[in-house]
Amino acid sequence: MQGMGIMRLIQYSYPSTRYAAALGDTRSPWTGLESEIDRMFNSVVSGYSAALGGARHFPVDFLEDKNNYYVRAELPGVTREDVGVEIVENSLTVSAVRRQKSGEKEDSYSFSRSVSVPDQVQSDKVAAAYENGILTVTLPKREEAKPRKVSVSVS
Amino acid sequence: MSFLNNFLGTASAVESASVRPRYETSEAAEAYLLTVYLPGVAKENLEITGEAGELRIVGRRAWKQPDGWTSLYRETGEEPFELTFEHENVVDLDAIRAELRDGVLKLTLPKAESVKPRKISVA
Numbered sequence A: 001m002q003g004m005g006i007m008r009l010i011q012y013s014y015p016s017t018r019y020a021a022a023l024g025d026t027r028s029p030w031t032g033l034e035s036e037i038d039r040m041f042n043s044v045v046s047g048y049s050a051a052l053g054g055a056r057h058f059p060v061d062f063l064e065d066k067n068n069y070y071v072r073a074e075l076p077g078v079t080r081e082d083v084g085v086e087i088v089e090n091s092l093t094v095s096a097v098r099r100q101k102s103g104e105k106e107d108s109y110s111f112s113r114s115v116s117v118p119d120q121v122q123s124d125k126v127a128a129a130y131e132n133g134i135l136t137v138t139l140p141k142r143e144e145a146k147p148r149k150v151s152v153s154v155s
Numbered sequence B: 001m002s003f004l005n006n007f008l009g010t011a012s013a014v015e016s017a018s019v020r021p022r023y024e025t026s027e028a029a030e031a032y033l034l035t036v037y038l039p040g041v042a043k044e045n046l047e048i049t050g051e052a053g054e055l056r057i058v059g060r061r062a063w064k065q066p067d068g069w070t071s072l073y074r075e076t077g078e079e080p081f082e083l084t085f086e087h088e089n090v091v092d093l094d095a096i097r098a099e100l101r102d103g104v105l106k107l108t109l110p111k112a113e114s115v116k117p118r119k120i121s122v123a
Helices: A031-041 B002-006
Strands: A005-008 A060-064 A068-074 A083-088 A091-102 A105-116 A127-131 A134-140 B023-027 B031-037 B041-051 B054-061 B070-073 B081-086 B097-101 B104-110
Touching (some): A083 A134, A091 A134, B041 B097, B041 B104, B054 B104
Antiparallel strands (some): A060 A068, A068 A134, A083 A091, A091 A105, B023 B031, B031 B104, B054 B081, B097 B104
């Protein structure tokens, strides 16, 4: 595997900074999905507004195993420094800036998505890695939230 | 743009269940430039084949959902990406340069001699 960039997660308190965005496509192909996601995760799609150039969505996954929750986001062509991962209370926000050079001038587009994370996440132990254009955020579960195996002897 | 005229859209898919990646094209004096977004594709999972009249890019995603992981919500796919261009030999296939970085493939497709702009001096 090529170099896995491990980014440390910083916990912020509001207000968080917003990136200045250039004008972009205001129609999102994910419009229909937004309500779906809201419903499924009670997520709040934030970090953008029409004034900032509209929604620029990227696909996200939410998975779990015994020990962790995982959020994956497709963010091709974004440099690590331009990826932000924040947890504020129970809301995880992934934000990114895509820069595009065309001759002399550079356009930048910023976009972000937020998902509600379950209470049993140890938010001080969250880690993120970016590889092949995919950001993976690992959110460890608290011990008490992990499934416990209890063997009961049957007599 | 002459790129689009000569270097037309996508042809039949070879992979049974593939998705067409997002891509952008542009043209410089000496070459056509193609940017293809292939999130999750590593270098070893990328195949670029150039045959007469056809350029095909197939990228397989490096990540598969591991055993023991439960998907609570998925938006990304696991299908390979595939993009095929037909062209009328406007590209010098031997001189194609490719760079894959952070899930973005940048292809430089040098123009064939026959389509390069030629300066004609007036006597």
